[in-house]
Amino acid sequence: MTIGELAKAAGVNVQTVRYYERMELLPATHRWPGSGYRDFDDDALSRLRFIRSAKDLGFTLREIKELMEMQFSPGESCAEVKRLLEDKQQELDRRMLEMRRLHRALGKLITACRRRSTKTTCPALWAIAFKARG
Numbered sequence: 001m002t003i004g005e006l007a008k009a010a011g012v013n014v015q016t017v018r019y020y021e022r023m024e025l026l027p028a029t030h031r032w033p034g035s036g037y038r039d040f041d042d043d044a045l046s047r048l049r050f051i052r053s054a055k056d057l058g059f060t061l062r063e064i065k066e067l068m069e070m071q072f073s074p075g076e077s078c079a080e081v082k083r084l085l086e087d088k089q090q091e092l093d094r095r096m097l098e099m100r101r102l103h104r105a106l107g108k109l110i111t112a113c114r115r116r117s118t119k120t121t122c123p124a125l126w127a128i129a130f131k132a133r134g
Helices: 003-010 014-022 042-056 061-071 078-114 123-132
Strands: none
Touching: 003 014, 003 042, 014 042, 042 061, 061 078, 078 123
């Protein structure tokens, strides 16, 4: 299949396929003499779908490459995959904690704006500027 057909089947754009090729997440593929068109096979589609699925779980391209090496090489290690999944889950826990902290901070600023009693400087802008001064 052509790069356009592959991209459409995987639900990505052509530039994404080209980028993944440059990042060596997709193997080099046959090019037709004369036209230079790429000829992708079902393995390329499977790999592209794997990449999308892993990205949906929050994995970086570096991590996806590592997962793919485990998947497509003999002797894949379930323990190693489990470690990567646990690391990703811990990272997500840290990010969720940070998001909750930011949510609370924004809530306080919103409350300060609602309670504003004068036409002076917005209390939220004042708080942001004060924090920026260190």
